[in-house]
Amino acid sequence: MTKSTLQTADTNDRQPETAGFLEIKNLSKAYPTGNGGEFVVLHNINLTVQENEFVSLIGHSGCGKSTLLKIVAGLERSTSGLVTLEGREIRKPGSDRMMVFQHYSLLPWLTVRENVRLAVDEVLKDASRAEKASLVNEHLAMVNLMPAANKYPDEISGGMKQRVGIARALAIRPKMLLMDEPFGALDALTRGKLQRQVLDIWEAHRQAVLMVTHDVDEALYMSDRIVMMTNGPAAQIGEILDVPFAHPRDRAALRENPHYYELRNHALNFLDQHFGADD
Amino acid sequence: MVQLSIMALFVALSQATWKRTKLVLLRDTVLYPALGFLGILLLWYGIASLRHELMPYPHEAVINNLDFITHPFYQGGAGDLGIGWLLLASLRRVLLGFLLGAVVAIPLGFLIGMYRPALLALNPIIQILKPVSPLAWLPIALAIFNLAEPSAIFVIFITSLWSTIINTALGVSSVSKDYLDVARVLEMPSWRQVYKIILPASLPYIFTGLRISLGIAWLVIVAVEMLTGGVGIGFFVWDEWSRLNLSSVFLAVFVIGITGLLLDVAIAQLEALITHRRTPKEG
Ligand SMILES: Nc1ncnc2c1ncn2[C@@H]1O[C@H](COP(=O)(O)OP(=O)(O)OP(=O)(O)O)[C@@H](O)[C@H]1O
Ligand SMILES: [Mg+2]
Numbered sequence: 001m002t003k004s005t006l007q008t009a010d011t012n013d014r015q016p017e018t019a020g021f022l023e024i025k026n027l028s029k030a031y032p033t034g035n036g037g038e039f040v041v042l043h044n045i046n047l048t049v050q051e052n053e054f055v056s057l058i059g060h061s062g063c064g065k066s067t068l069l070k071i072v073a074g075l076e077r078s079t080s081g082l083v084t085l086e087g088r089e090i091r092k093p094g095s096d097r098m099m100v101f102q103h104y105s106l107l108p109w110l111t112v113r114e115n116v117r118l119a120v121d122e123v124l125k126d127a128s129r130a131e132k133a134s135l136v137n138e139h140l141a142m143v144n145l146m147p148a149a150n151k152y153p154d155e156i157s158g159g160m161k162q163r164v165g166i167a168r169a170l171a172i173r174p175k176m177l178l179m180d181e182p183f184g185a186l187d188a189l190t191r192g193k194l195q196r197q198v199l200d201i202w203e204a205h206r207q208a209v210l211m212v213t214h215d216v217d218e219a220l221y222m223s224d225r226i227v228m229m230t231n232g233p234a235a236q237i238g239e240i241l242d243v244p245f246a247h248p249r250d251r252a253a254l255r256e257n258p259h260y261y262e263l264r265n266h267a268l269n270f271l272d273q274h275f276g277a278d279d
Numbered sequence: 280m281v282q283l284s285i286m287a288l289f290v291a292l293s294q295a296t297w298k299r300t301k302l303v304l305l306r307d308t309v310l311y312p313a314l315g316f317l318g319i320l321l322l323w324y325g326i327a328s329l330r331h332e333l334m335p336y337p338h339e340a341v342i343n344n345l346d347f348i349t350h351p352f353y354q355g356g357a358g359d360l361g362i363g364w365l366l367l368a369s370l371r372r373v374l375l376g377f378l379l380g381a382v383v384a385i386p387l388g389f390l391i392g393m394y395r396p397a398l399l400a401l402n403p404i405i406q407i408l409k410p411v412s413p414l415a416w417l418p419i420a421l422a423i424f425n426l427a428e429p430s431a432i433f434v435i436f437i438t439s440l441w442s443t444i445i446n447t448a449l450g451v452s453s454v455s456k457d458y459l460d461v462a463r464v465l466e467m468p469s470w471r472q473v474y475k476i477i478l479p480a481s482l483p484y485i486f487t488g489l490r491i492s493l494g495i496a497w498l499v500i501v502a503v504e505m506l507t508g509g510v511g512i513g514f515f516v517w518d519e520w521s522r523l524n525l526s527s528v529f530l531a532v533f534v535i536g537i538t539g540l541l542l543d544v545a546i547a548q549l550e551a552l553i554t555h556r557r558t559p560k561e562g
Contacts, residue, residue, distance in 0.1 A: 094464075105457040109480070118475070122466070123466070
């Protein structure tokens with residue numbers, strides 16, 4: 001690929017003037033502690049994600065990234081504040097926001113295909129059997145899992161399990177994809193490949209993505225914006241970094257771009273600054 | 280033990296160095312078990328030589344039992360049946376009581392595992408009743424039913440309850456939150472979560488409970504039949520003893536043991552079949 005793909009993306013792409021697809025307003029989350037007090041995890045979070053935007057969430061361990069993602073998924077309730085998707089308040093889990101779980105969360109008694117099929121059966125009730133079957137196959141093929149379709153989760157590698165999780169999430173055609181460190185448990189080589197696959201899929205069918213990560217390079221490579229959180233307790237959004245490289249992106253070309261290193265250093269400095277600040 | 284040996288066989292079969300493993304295989308699946316049996320036989324000979332007026336030698340026991348062994352399904356009128364019939368009668372009681380027990384225990388276990396008030400209400404009762412010997416229920420059963428047959432089945436039913444309830448409840452309450460989160464994100468209604476997520480996730484626990492229950496039930500039926508009489512392997516043991524016919528008692532002990540083992544293997548096979556999982560992983 002040539003360097004021309006790295007030109008700054010047209011800002012009209014993200015249409016910042018329209019109301020957000022996902023809106024998080026003044027969100028706070030506290031857990032009650034044993035002695036009657038409360039432990040504030042997230043404090044006054046405000047974030048908007050557009051309909052076809054890839055947003056990364058980065059921050060030190062324990063600052064509340066998973067908590068934020070779970071609140072958007074509807075698996076946790078916020079203590080105060082409002083989360084809306086297309087203007088409607090999020091109160092409970094829904095298949096319009098599908099999650100790729102940090103620890104795969106595959107059902108071990110089902111094969112790879114059955115795991116994806118279960119999600120499709122559950123969500124796309126009106127589809128015919130043939131439609132469902134082809135949808136499952138299409139998404140298994142998309143993440144190169146056809147050869148392993150009839151294997152059980154404990155018979156496949158971690159990278160393959162993560163791909164099943166991704167196929168399962170994509171197969172039900174969610175409006176928004178929530179990924180909690182989807183590549184965290186993988187070795188560097190597999191991680192690179194899988195990042196590419198996911199990015200390919202996303203570039204082909206753009207949609208809203210919120211991805212938690214620990215890895216600045218991953219965030220820069222994949223996302224349009226990087227939300228950097230301050231340390232907990234009472235974590236806030238410290239800074240939002242725009243990543244102005246156009247899609248489709250090429251990793252090698254990115255690495256030769258000086259702007260890439262500016263952003264990278266900026267993000268790393270932010271994280272260093274906040275490292276251990278509140279411990 | 281049979282199961283272990285079969286597993287050892289599979290493991291050994293998949294090895295590449297076939298020649299060497301053949302010897303190891305022979306040693307592990309034939310030689311050592313044979314040595315164990317030989318030891319028991321020697322012990323038997325030793326004890327029999329001390330009290331030979333009461334205790335037959337092993338070879339005498341076989342000869343005395345030849346009739347039983349060669350004609351297990353002999354029918355010589357009332358009370359004169361081959362040992363196969365006796366075994367079947369006992370098996371029928373055990374399986375009936377056990378199935379009734381499972382039908383009651385599994386739903387109860389689900390209730391206790393999923394609904395805290397049910398746990399709080401039922402746990403004390405279970406904890407008190409569980410350590411009671413199932414035989415203590417026999418007089419109560421006889422008072423209720425007035426008949427030996429349903430009473431025996433009732434005792435087995437009670438026997439089968441506790442382990443299955445406790446293990447089912449444990450399995451249900453320890454279903455990983457991750458699995459339930461998947462179901463919630465997919466907006467699966469909770470009644471469907473019960474049989475699509477919670478049931479399959481807790482099946483291994485349920486089967487552990489069933490296996491323990493069936494094992495105890497098979498232990499208990501022999502004692503129950505000794506007390507109630509009638510057709511059955513337990514009463515056979517008692518009857519032969521009162522005729523001072525120890526050879527037959529030994530035969531019965533052997534048959535009871537093998538049957539118990541087969542029951543355990545059968546339920547393990549059933550588990551493998553239902554959970555669709557091969558126990559040893561190939562490759
Ligand atoms: N159910 C809970 N009850 C009480 N505290 C909780 C609960 N869940 C999370 N926390 C606390 O909330 C904080 C944030 O947790 P969270 O899992 O969101 O962190 P994270 O940013 O995802 O960390 P990591 O990067 O290590 O995954 C932690 O301090 C954690 O101890
Ligand atoms: Mg986390």
